[in-house]
Amino acid sequence: MGDSDWQALSARQSGLKACTSCGALQPLADHEPCRDCGAAVHSRRTNSLQRVWAFLIVGVMAYFPANIYPIMKTRSFTGNTTDTILSGVVVLIQSGSYVVALIIFVASICIPVLKFLIIAGLALSLQHDWDISTHNRHRLHAVTEFIGRWSMIDVFVVAVLAALIQLGAIMTIIPGVGINAFAASVIFTMLAASSLDPRLLWDHSNDD
C-alpha cells in the first residue's frame, strides 16, 4: 500500500463479515445466516486456496491431452483428417489465414497458459506473502475473470461445426477427444479462478 495514503479497512479487520449475496454486514462471531437474505455468511471462504490449487492442477492436467489429442475429426470423401489445436493453427497459417490463426492461437494457447500462470502466481503470492500491491492483485484477478470465458471459443467452434456439418459421406465433422479435455481444462481453470476468494487479497497485503 504505497501509492495512495487512504487506508482501506476490510470488513474482517473491523470484526465484521459481509454477506456475498446482499452485502449486508454482520459480526464475525455471529454464526447465524444473513439476516437480510438468509444466505450463509463467511468472512473468508474456507480452504479457498486449497480449492484453487486443486482446480488449477486438474485444469493443467486436462490441458495436456487437450493439445495432444485431436479436437476435431473431419471425414470427407477425400479422406479423413484429424486436427489438434496446434495442427489447426499450422494449417491456418499455411493457408494464409493469419488473423484467424492468431485468434485461435491466442484463445487456445496463450490465454489458458496465461490464466494458469496468473492464478498460480496469485495463489503463491498469497501463500508466500509476495510483495505485490493489492491493486495489482485485483487487476490480475479481474483479468483472469475476464479472459477466462474467451478460452471457450474453441469449444464453441467445434460444437457448432460438429452440429452443422453432418453431410453424411460428403463431409462430417466429429468432435475429438481433445476438445473434451480442452473444455474440462477451461472449466476447471474457471473454477480455480472463481474459487479464489478475492477478499483474501486484502488480508495478505496488509501484513507489512
Add this chain to the structure above:
Amino acid sequence: MIDKKKDAASSVVERPARLPARLSLTWLLPLAAILFATWVLWDSYTDRGPLVEITFDKAGGVTAGETRVRRNDVDVGKVESVRLADDLNSVVVSVRMDPQVAPYLDQDTRFWIVNARINTTEISGLGTLLSGSFIEVDWDDVPGDRRSEYIGLKEPPLTTRGTPGLRLTLSADEAGYIYVGSPVFLRQIEVGRVERRRLSADASKVLFDIFIEAPHHKNVYPGTRFYGVSGVEGSIGADGASVRVESIAALFTGGIAFENPPEITRTSPVVDTGRSYKLFGSRTEARGSLFDGEDDERYRFLAEFPGSVKGLRADTPIEYNGMRVGRVASVSANLPRNIGGEGSATAVLQFQPARLGLADVSQELWYEAVEGLVGGGLRVQLASGNLLTGSLLVRMVTRPELSAASIDFNSEPYPTLPVMPANVEAVTADVETLVKNLSELPLDSLVIAATGLLEDARKLIASPEMSTLPGDLSSSMSSIAASASHVESATADLPALIELLTRVSGNANDVLEGVSPDSEIYFELSAAVRELGVAARSIAAFAELLEENPNAILTGR
C-alpha cells in the same frame, strides 16, 4: 446497521486467527484426475496389441495413422507407419493390431489391401473410393503361434478362412477358359468358385484350387466328376443337335461344373479338404468316364503279349463281355529272352473296378476277385478292334476248358495276368495274305496296256484329221440351227391345228349326244373323244414349250 458496523469494527482489534487448516474435499478432484490419467495411460499401454509388419508390393492408398485393418468390416487394427523395405522395392506397413485378435495372428493369417477393383471379372470395393482403402485381414478360428511379419497378398482371396465349405484340387491337362474366380456349378446353380489356378510342380498338369460353399459341399462324393464348362457345349448326334450353356456368366468366363452319377450317392460325402479330382474337358467326356479310378494304381495289372502288338497303344480299351472295363495305361517292348527268340510287349492294364460293380474296392479284395476270375479260366487276349485301322483292343475272355493259370504276384511293378495267344495274329495273317494277293495282281501289265491306250489316244488327237474336225463341227451346228428355224415356222401353224382339233372334238361330242349311252359306239366314241382331248392338251403343252424354248426340239426338253 451503521451502529452495529461501527461496533464490530471497534470490537475487533487484533488480527483474526488463521483459518483451520482443514483439507478441502476439492483435492479429491485432482486425485481423481491423476487416477484417471494413470488408468488411461496404463490401459492404452497394456491394451496395445501386437505390432505386425506386412510387406506389400505397393502401398496402394495406405496412410500411416489412418488406414484401418478390418475383418468383416470391423476395425481390428490401425496402420502406424508405412515405409519402404530395406531393398527399396517393396513397402513395409506396420500395423498395431487389437489385443483381442492377437492369438489368431499365426501362419494362416493373410493381409491384403482393399481398393476399388474394376475389371472384366469383378467390380468390387467401390466404397473405398470414398472411404479410402483399407487392409483386410483373414484368419482361421484356430489360435496359433504368433507371427509378426507377413507378406501381403497381391490379390484378395476369394473366400475367407472361416467360410464353411470344402476346398478341392482339380487337375486338368489344359487351363482352358477357367480363371481365378470362375464359378463352380452344380445343376447350373453356382455353388463355389475357383480360387487358384497353377501348374503342378512338374508342369504336367494344370491344378485348380476350388472352393465349394456349404451346404453344397455335402454333394461332393469320392466319385463326383468335375468338368469344365467353357461357354457353349454343342453336339450333333443321331437324335438331333443340342446346345448347352451352363450360365451366361460362364459363357464369357468359363467355369467348372460337377455332377454325381446316380450310383455313387450311396457312398458317403467327402469331408476332408484338399482332395484331388480329375477335371474333364466336357460334360460328355465326364459322363463317358462313368467311374473313377482311372488312374488308380491299385487296380493295375501287367500283361505280357508275345509277338507283334502293332496297334496296341496307351488308352486302348479293355473289354469284358463287350463292356469297357479299363484301358491300357502304357505299352513297352521287351527284348527276346534268348537269342533268336520272339520279342514281346508288356502292357500296363488299368482297370476300373467300378465298371465291374466293385466301387472303391480295396486292393486286396480286388486282387481276390480277379484271382477268382482267373481261376475260372479268365485270360487276357489281344483282339482286333478295327480291321481298317489295325487298332487292337484287350479282351478279357473266359475259357473254362483251359488249363489252370494264376496271377503272377511277383512281377514288378504290378501283378501279371495270364495271357491267351490271340487270334489277332491269325487275322493279321489273313490280312497279310490278302495284301500279298493284291500285290500279286498283274498290275504291271495293266499299267503298260493303259499307257499304250493313252498313247494311241494322244496320237489320234495329234493327227491332221483331228485339226479339221472343229470346222466340220461348226458347219453341222449351223445346219442344225437352220432346221430349228424351220421348226419354229412350223409351230406358227400349230394354233390353227389346235383350233381345228378342238372343233372336231366338239362336233364329235355333238354326234355322241345323239348316240345312245348304252351302245358300243357311244363308248368307243367317247373314248376317242377323250383321247382327242388329251391329244389336244398335249399339243398345246408342246406348243407352249416350243414357244418358250425353241431349242427343245433339239435337246428334247
